[in-house]
Amino acid sequence: xxxxxxxxxxxxxxxxxxxxxxxxxxxxxxxxxxxxxxxxxxxxxxxxxxxxxxxxxxxxxxxxxxxxxxxxxxxxxxxxxxxxxxxxxxxxxxxxxxxxxxxxxxxxxxxxxxxxxxxxxxxxxxxxxxxxxxxxxxxxxxxxxxxxxxxxxxxxxx
Amino acid sequence: xxxxxxxxxxxxxxxxxxxxxxxxxxxxxxxxxxxxxxxxxxxxxxxxxxxxxxxxxxxxxxxxxxxx
Numbered sequence: 001x002x003x004x005x006x007x008x009x010x011x012x013x014x015x016x017x018x019x020x021x022x023x024x025x026x027x028x029x030x031x032x033x034x035x036x037x038x039x040x041x042x043x044x045x046x047x048x049x050x051x052x053x054x055x056x057x058x059x060x061x062x063x064x065x066x067x068x069x070x071x072x073x074x075x076x077x078x079x080x081x082x083x084x085x086x087x088x089x090x091x092x093x094x095x096x097x098x099x100x101x102x103x104x105x106x107x108x109x110x111x112x113x114x115x116x117x118x119x120x121x122x123x124x125x126x127x128x129x130x131x132x133x134x135x136x137x138x139x140x141x142x143x144x145x146x147x148x149x150x151x152x153x154x155x156x157x158x
Numbered sequence: 159x160x161x162x163x164x165x166x167x168x169x170x171x172x173x174x175x176x177x178x179x180x181x182x183x184x185x186x187x188x189x190x191x192x193x194x195x196x197x198x199x200x201x202x203x204x205x206x207x208x209x210x211x212x213x214x215x216x217x218x219x220x221x222x223x224x225x226x
Contacts, residue, residue, distance in 0.1 A: 088184040091199050150186045153193070 004094065007084045015080025022073035030129070035064040071132070078136040082143070096146045104139035160219045164192045166210040181205050 045061045115127040178185040190196035207214045
């Protein structure tokens with residue numbers, strides 16, 4: 001009953017501190033196709049299918065690792081924001097957390113279905129990139145919005 | 159489901175915040191229960207019953223709609 005898979009509350013702040021710069025740099029990287037030379041390195045890959053070159057399993061491939069770094073940072077920091085306990089994580093908050101997660105999952109896949117049907121070719125590649133992060137982002141927005149409404153509903157008569 | 163948390167709170171002269179602290183939940187939860195917007199777990203119901211020293215049945219009452 002006590003297992004809720006949540007992180008301690010202090011991770012939330014760390015999450016925001018990592019998320020904001022990584023997300024901004026990530027958007028900047030996507031828009032300007034930013035690939036700084038010093039991050040071109042040889043990495044180990046499991047499935048390798050180069051546009052011009054070989055197709056193989058397990059091997060070394062040359063790659064710019066900026067997108068890997070920023071992608072991992074955005075996901076980890078997003079998880080920290082989403083799944084750190086609130087200061088007072090009680091049963092009502094847990095219920096709101098679950099509702100928000102269901103809501104976010106529906107919206108995420110609803111939008112993905114629309115994109116499947118109406119977005120094609122290279123544009124769909126962009127949809128896939130954003131869809132990697134949207135479920136977390138939708139959850140964070142919905143959950144915090146619900147908490148805000150809960151606080152607003154506090155009646156002040158004692 | 160109806161409850162008499164607010165009445166009991168008045169009897170014991172507790173604020174929502176004080177009751178929240180005793181019951182180890184947030185003030186928002188006490189407020190939502192009093193407004194009938196949240197039905198507490200068995201554990202929280204039993205905590206409230208101990209705090210107010212009344213049986214759970216006296217604190218909470220089923221309504222017609224709870225059978226639907």
